[in-house]
């Protein structure tokens with residue numbers, strides 16, 4: 001298992017640099033969720049960008065914005081954003097993202113879609129060549145609670161052939177309940193070999209009644225900052 005301090009330092013590098021390179025004071029900024037995004041908010045605060053209007057993607061990121069004393073908004077007040085900076089659980093060579101390890105995929109995708117640009121910040125462990133190479137927990141799928149059993153069944157069959165399990169809470173009895181009151185399934189797969197297959201799955205999952213959103217983010221980002229163990233940053237862009 002990767003050293004926690006190394007990972008944390010790498011997250012910080014990526015989060016800080018992404019803000020320095022991409023955010024200007026006064027912009028409308030979507031704030032992603034997860035442990036890496038904390039450093040994004042820290043840097044916006046440190047730079048004194050108090051005119052930035054920040055739209056959160058979860059309860060956690062809302063708290064980060066409030067605690068940093070930054071301007072909080074939402075999509076009903078600020079429906080168009082200049083940029084969103086968010087983390088990811090995996091980024092492959094084609095910039096396919098797996099997100100939702102923290103259960104925030106629904107609001108994250110909505111906010112990213114409302115943004116002109118999505119910039120991803122991550123530590124080196126998220127950097128993959130092949131899809132699913134590093135992230136073994138499967139694709140997070142947010143579902144309406146009443147539908148979770150039929151959806152698990154449907155996912156196990158063709159054309160999906162996914163093995164989905166209900167994500168269970170750690171310090172609470174029962175399932176994880178998202179910020180939107182839904183459940184999360186984690187769907188592992190045997191092989192998703194081509195970009196075509198991944199893109200097909202991206203659409204097919206959304207067609208299942210009861211699936212609210214999923215953690216595949218395809219064709220949504222062109223810029224990813226990976227913090228490295230040696231204190232450098234690997235920037236991948238297209």
Ligand SMILES: O=C[C@H](O)[C@H](O)[C@H](O)COP(=O)(O)O
Pocket residue numbers: 032033034035036037086087088089099100101102103104105108
């Ligand atoms: O649901 C959580 C989000 O998609 C996160 O952005 C993702 O899990 C990455 O989180 P972290 O920065 O903690 O690795």
